[in-house]
Amino acid sequence: MTDRKPLYLMSPALAWLTAFMVVPCLLILALAFFRRGIYGGIEYTFTLENIALVFDPLYAGVFLKSAGIAGLSALIAVIVGYASAYAIAAAPARRQPVLLFFAVLPFWSNYLVRTYAWIVLLNREGLIASMAHWLGYDGELPKLLYTESAVVVGLVYNYLPFVILACYAPLSRLNPEIAEASRDLGGSGWTTFRRVTLPMTFPGVATGFVFVFVLSIGNFVTPALLGGGQFQMIGNLVYAQFLTANDWPFGAALSMFLIAIMMGLLTLQTFATERASGTRPEAT
Amino acid sequence: MTLLSLRNIQKHFGAVRAVDGIDLDIRENEFFALLGASGSGKTTLLRMLAGFEAPTGGEILLDGQEISGVPPNKRPVNLMFQSYALFPHMSVAQNIAYGLEMERLPRAEIKTRVDEILEVIQLGDLAKRKPDQLSGGQRQRVALARALVKRPRLLLLDEPLGALDKKLRGEMQLELKRIQDEFGITFIIVTHDQEEALVMADRIAILRDGKLLQCGTPHEIYEHPESRFAADFIGVMNFLPVEQRDGKLLTASGDVITAADALDTGQRGVAAVRPERLHLGDAQGENRLTGKVSALAYHGLDLQLHLMSPAAPDPVMVRLTAGEAETRRLAIGEEVTVSWAAKDTRIFAV
Ligand SMILES: Nc1ncnc2c1ncn2[C@@H]1O[C@H](COP(=O)(O)OP(=O)(O)O)[C@@H](O)[C@H]1O
Ligand SMILES: [Mg+2]
Numbered sequence: 001m002t003d004r005k006p007l008y009l010m011s012p013a014l015a016w017l018t019a020f021m022v023v024p025c026l027l028i029l030a031l032a033f034f035r036r037g038i039y040g041g042i043e044y045t046f047t048l049e050n051i052a053l054v055f056d057p058l059y060a061g062v063f064l065k066s067a068g069i070a071g072l073s074a075l076i077a078v079i080v081g082y083a084s085a086y087a088i089a090a091a092p093a094r095r096q097p098v099l100l101f102f103a104v105l106p107f108w109s110n111y112l113v114r115t116y117a118w119i120v121l122l123n124r125e126g127l128i129a130s131m132a133h134w135l136g137y138d139g140e141l142p143k144l145l146y147t148e149s150a151v152v153v154g155l156v157y158n159y160l161p162f163v164i165l166a167c168y169a170p171l172s173r174l175n176p177e178i179a180e181a182s183r184d185l186g187g188s189g190w191t192t193f194r195r196v197t198l199p200m201t202f203p204g205v206a207t208g209f210v211f212v213f214v215l216s217i218g219n220f221v222t223p224a225l226l227g228g229g230q231f232q233m234i235g236n237l238v239y240a241q242f243l244t245a246n247d248w249p250f251g252a253a254l255s256m257f258l259i260a261i262m263m264g265l266l267t268l269q270t271f272a273t274e275r276a277s278g279t280r281p282e283a284t
Numbered sequence: 285m286t287l288l289s290l291r292n293i294q295k296h297f298g299a300v301r302a303v304d305g306i307d308l309d310i311r312e313n314e315f316f317a318l319l320g321a322s323g324s325g326k327t328t329l330l331r332m333l334a335g336f337e338a339p340t341g342g343e344i345l346l347d348g349q350e351i352s353g354v355p356p357n358k359r360p361v362n363l364m365f366q367s368y369a370l371f372p373h374m375s376v377a378q379n380i381a382y383g384l385e386m387e388r389l390p391r392a393e394i395k396t397r398v399d400e401i402l403e404v405i406q407l408g409d410l411a412k413r414k415p416d417q418l419s420g421g422q423r424q425r426v427a428l429a430r431a432l433v434k435r436p437r438l439l440l441l442d443e444p445l446g447a448l449d450k451k452l453r454g455e456m457q458l459e460l461k462r463i464q465d466e467f468g469i470t471f472i473i474v475t476h477d478q479e480e481a482l483v484m485a486d487r488i489a490i491l492r493d494g495k496l497l498q499c500g501t502p503h504e505i506y507e508h509p510e511s512r513f514a515a516d517f518i519g520v521m522n523f524l525p526v527e528q529r530d531g532k533l534l535t536a537s538g539d540v541i542t543a544a545d546a547l548d549t550g551q552r553g554v555a556a557v558r559p560e561r562l563h564l565g566d567a568q569g570e571n572r573l574t575g576k577v578s579a580l581a582y583h584g585l586d587l588q589l590h591l592m593s594p595a596a597p598d599p600v601m602v603r604l605t606a607g608e609a610e611t612r613r614l615a616i617g618e619e620v621t622v623s624w625a626a627k628d629t630r631i632f633a634v
Contacts, residue, residue, distance in 0.1 A: 183336075195382075200371075
């Protein structure tokens with residue numbers, strides 16, 4: 001891993017990132033320190049009010065709630081995704097690409113369509129309710145749609161393919177003899193998984209978890225559709241500040257914290273990946 | 285005392301008979317070598333002994349107990365993998381300690397035993413390194429230590445020296461023998477290198493296409509090969525085509541070969557003789573052969589001679605001791621007669 005790509009090969013990507021990622025982020029960052037105009041515009045006087053407002057229990061609570069939902073979704077997605085990836089990697093080699101294709105297939109359809117599909121499944125006269133009746137269940141079903149659980153289900157479903165791919169990569173590269181060595185030395189199946197297979201494939205788990213968490217915590221479509229406006233996640237709050245409340249500076253402040261959380265997690269994940277692979281980060 | 289008995293052991297993968305009915309008894313404290321070309325079923329046999337493959341048929345008895353149904357983690361048998369299969373996320377010391385932790389030994393004892401074995405394989409100062417920071421030879425020793433530290437009844441080694449360069453291999457052959465002796469553990473080593481098997485093993489089993497061809501001490505196998513394949517596979521052997529006619533064995537050049545064995549009348553075969561059994565002159569045994577010297581090579585203590593003879597399609601190899609070579613100056617193109625004893629001649633039908 002000593003070859004360094006010449007800088008000029010990276011320059012188009014760098015230019016792209018600067019123009020469409022770094023500059024807008026800096027603009028948002030700057031915006032957060034200005035005052036909101038009386039009629040929704042921006043008043044260019046310096047203030048820390050927006051930042052302080054983020055820590056208001058009302059908004060901090062939304063952050064915590066979002067983090068909780070994103071964390072739960074990421075956890076479930078990682079457990080289900082890892083198990084699926086494990087099963088795919090254990091299948092005969094020639095069948096693996098097909099299985100992988102089907103696992104990722106939903107991902108190629110539109111995000112909104114996929115989410116609406118869950119409304120059809122979960123609503124009071126939906127497929128699940130009909131099935132329950134058909135099976136002879138007459139009692140009152142618990143409310144399925146427009147709940148936190150519905151949001152979690154929607155998020156897990158949407159991001160599961162990412163996790164499967166992220167976990168499949170290290171699992172399929174694993175030399176099966178290493179797990180056999182653990183068995184040979186006296187390890188049970190579970191011990192072998194816990195002490196050998198899982199640590200060796202942990203980068204995939206970390207990547208999958210962070211991916212789902214980061215995409216979930218900022219998500220506003222799924223909470224809006226499956227949460228039915230019963231509660232807000234950070235994404236909805238930011239959306240509202242920019243598009244309905246017309247409070248751009250506060251929206252910017254919220255976004256900044258969101259970005260900070262994501263960056264922190266991605267850094268941790270990179271660190272975890274390096275530790276597991278035993279390589280040092282390359283100086284760039 | 286017999287430690288391990290294989291009774292008609294078989295393993296089929298679909299139509300492939302990787303191991304095809306092997307009977308074998310391995311004694312306690314023996315250094316046993318399984319020798320065979322690539323694809324002869326050596327790894328499959330070891331994997332059945334370690335518990336990773338269930339035999340298609342037959343029995344595996346360890347101390348008289350059938351162990352075919354026992355999972356790998358419950359067998360007093362350890363395998364050193366051909367790929368070493370070290371845990372890449374653990375240090376050398378952690379790799380070695382792993383098997384002892386599985387036995388739930390007290391921490392202090394684990395530490396003592398790990399330190400002990402690190403001493404034996406001379407890797408004490410690398411205990412904290414990860415496998416990817418080690419050389420091939422060092423990794424090989426860690427893999428050995430990791431299996432050895434469990435003090436198994438039986439240690440299986442799958443081509444343990446295969447990945448090492450020639451010089452290191454020579455050293456490790458002696459090292460392995462020393463360690464086996466010191467620990468008093470039964471070793472079954474797999475190799476495709478006949479020289480390695482001859483140097484290290486107390487007994488050798490030759491495998492071919494999943495079948496056991498011959499089993500015996502290196503001396504027995506070298507001096508009394510039971511098949512043409514075994515004769516060819518072990519060491520260097522000259523083969524002279526012969527035919528049984530008028531109660532005699534005749535070579536292509538019409539010379540008579542005298543040997544203990546015979547063929548049926550009219551049957552074709554080969555007479556096999558080792559290069560070191562051929563001597564200069566026509567008075568060193570019942571059999572003789574004349575040919576032109578086509579190559580000469582000194583190998584320190586001995587001289588190798590290639591003779592082109594009408595009796596054989598390939599050059600006949602002759603190995604002369606330095607003393608023997610001094611009795612006569614030899615030059616390429618010269619006509620030379622060699623002779624050898626009937627007792628050193630083996631006859632195989634073709
Ligand atoms: N898991 C398997 N599935 C199918 N065929 C196998 C399998 N393992 C080994 N074989 C076949 O069995 C034969 C013996 O293989 P192996 O035991 O690895 O030989 P060796 O170790 O002597 O080179 C080979 O023909 C090989 O292709
Ligand atoms: Mg092999």
